[in-house]
Amino acid sequence: MKHWQVVTGLSLLAVGLAAGCGTAGVSNTNSSGTGNGASGSGGTSGQYTVGFAVSTTNNPFFVAMENGVQQEGQAKGVKVIVDNGNNDPSTQMNQVQDLIQQKVNVILLNPVSSQSLSSAVKAANQANIPVITLDRSVDSGKVACYIASNSVDAGKMAAQQLIKALNGKGQVVELQGVMGTSAERDREKGFDQEISTAPGIQVVARQSANFDRSTALNVMQNILQAHPHIQGVFAQNDEMALGALKAIQQSGKSGISLVGIDGEQEAVLDVQSGLMYADIAQQPTQEGKLGVDYALDAIKGKSIPTRVNSPLQLVTKGSTFKGF
Numbered sequence: 001m002k003h004w005q006v007v008t009g010l011s012l013l014a015v016g017l018a019a020g021c022g023t024a025g026v027s028n029t030n031s032s033g034t035g036n037g038a039s040g041s042g043g044t045s046g047q048y049t050v051g052f053a054v055s056t057t058n059n060p061f062f063v064a065m066e067n068g069v070q071q072e073g074q075a076k077g078v079k080v081i082v083d084n085g086n087n088d089p090s091t092q093m094n095q096v097q098d099l100i101q102q103k104v105n106v107i108l109l110n111p112v113s114s115q116s117l118s119s120a121v122k123a124a125n126q127a128n129i130p131v132i133t134l135d136r137s138v139d140s141g142k143v144a145c146y147i148a149s150n151s152v153d154a155g156k157m158a159a160q161q162l163i164k165a166l167n168g169k170g171q172v173v174e175l176q177g178v179m180g181t182s183a184e185r186d187r188e189k190g191f192d193q194e195i196s197t198a199p200g201i202q203v204v205a206r207q208s209a210n211f212d213r214s215t216a217l218n219v220m221q222n223i224l225q226a227h228p229h230i231q232g233v234f235a236q237n238d239e240m241a242l243g244a245l246k247a248i249q250q251s252g253k254s255g256i257s258l259v260g261i262d263g264e265q266e267a268v269l270d271v272q273s274g275l276m277y278a279d280i281a282q283q284p285t286q287e288g289k290l291g292v293d294y295a296l297d298a299i300k301g302k303s304i305p306t307r308v309n310s311p312l313q314l315v316t317k318g319s320t321f322k323g324f
Contacts, residue, residue, distance in 0.1 A: 049079040050295050051099035052108040053092055053120075055136070057084045059211070059239055060264050061284050062110065064324040065134060068288025069108060076296060087178070087210075089116035096120035100127045106295035108288075110134045114182045130298040134291050135284070136182045145294050147308045149282045151183050154312055155190025155236075158259045161278040161314070162195070162232045165257035169200035170231035173223050175244060177211040177236040184208075187236045187261065204230060209240045216243030224251050231256060238262035238279065245275060263315065265323030271315050281313040281321055 052069050054062050066082060073080035081104065085092030089112045099107055100123060107124050109131055111117035121141030124131045130144040137146045162172055174191060177184035188206075195201055204227045209216035216235065223230070224247060233248075233256060235241035241260030248256050260267050263281025270276040287310050297304045315321045 048106075048296065048299055049081065049102070049104045050106050050108060050292060051081045051083070051096075051102070051104040052110075052291075053083045053085060053095050053099065054110045055085050055092070055112045056087045058086075060266075060324065061135075061237070061239075061262050061282070065110065065284040065288040068285035068290075069292055070288075071285075072289040072292035076292060078292060078296065080292075085112045087112050089113045092117060093120050097123060100124055100129060103127075104129065105299045107131045108134055108291045108295060109138075111136050111138055111181070113178070113180050114185075115139050115180050130295070132291050132294055132298070134287050138182075143306070144298050145304050145306060145308060147287050147290050147294070147310060148183075149287075149310050149312050151186030152190035152193075154261050154280045154282075155187040155192075155234075156194040157190075157280050157312065157314060158187075158234050158261060158278075159191045159194030161259045161316075162234060162257060163198045163201065165259075165277045166198075166201060166232050168198045171202050171204045171227060171229055172232035172234060173205040173207075173227065173230055174203060175216055175219065175233065175235040175240045176206060176208040177240070179208050184211075184236060191234055201232075209235075209243065211237045211239055213239040213243040216240035217247050220244040220247035221251070224248070224253065228253075233258045235260045238264040238267040241267055241276060241279075242270070245270065263313065263321065263323050268315055268319075268321060268323035271319070272317055274317060277316075279315040281315050281323070283310045285324060286310055 054066055056062055070080055083095035085095060092112045107129055114136055118138040118140040121131050121138050125142045132145045133143050135148045137143060176188060205223050207219050209219045233244050235244055238260040241258055245258055257277040259278045261280040263279060267276060267279050271279050294304045313321055
């Protein structure tokens with residue numbers, strides 16, 4: 001396929017269509033916004049405070065998501081408090097508890113762990129603070145809205161590209177993300193379902209690299225030693241894809257087709273140059289903006305969808321998508 005494949009249109013997201021990535025970083029807590037900045041309930045958007053608990057800010061995907069939250073918060077006159085969880089569930093749990101103590105109006109949550117952060121969502125539920133999850137959701141607790149790309153579809157699209165690249169035959173490996181996150185589980189589910197339709201392809205290794213570039217480099221180096229004849233790699237995010245690419249380059253091997261997920265500019269450029277076979281691009285900035293929009297609707301008591309799918313785009317050589 002030599003063009004973008006738009007799975008869900010941005011225009012549908014704008015009207016709230018209901019349907020239904022991480023590395024370690026430096027601790028960071030900051031706030032920004034306009035208006036009075038008073039937390040708690042208020043009569044105008046300038047009096048509203050939205051807390052954004054993000055899994056990490058040491059990943060371009062989540063930086064783009066934070067930018068979307070900040071941009072929309074500023075545009076709508078909403079105070080935004082951002083807490084960086086540094087990929088540590090305990091840290092993020094404490095941050096959510098702090099947001100609850102500050103009596104923010106809504107919490108936007110990009111959970112480090114879908115299981116561990118369920119207790120944080122339940123705590124917010126008890127405090128009557130709506131929770132909207134971005135990119136990843138939680139296993140339990142009441143979530144007002146979950147905004148993300150369809151990770152099952154993303155995994156299927158990645159498998160389709162590897163099947164095409166290998167003409168349905170060969171050995172492939174899968175680099176998994178942070179185990180226990182909804183994104184990791186769903187991308188693996190979609191990939192496994194689709195890759196099984198090509199009986200000539202064998203998945204010879206699956207290993208977690210925690211959505212992290214340097215971890216993926218080390219993991220891929222070991223996999224290449226154990227399986228020297230692999231012909232394809234599926235990385236569940238672009239950071240791992242870029243780490244795997246470096247390991248492949250250092251090994252001197254060629255002819256290995258690599259597919260990632262996210263749409264990072266660096267990965268997109270590697271697709272255009274032929275270093276990667278394809279990338280499944282997401283829209284993290286748009287997800288952040290939608291999070292703020294639906295947060296305002298929730299504050300005002302409006303009905304909001306429980307699930308919103310943000311678009312996926314297939315990026316292959318010759319595509320015009322620039323990445324984020």
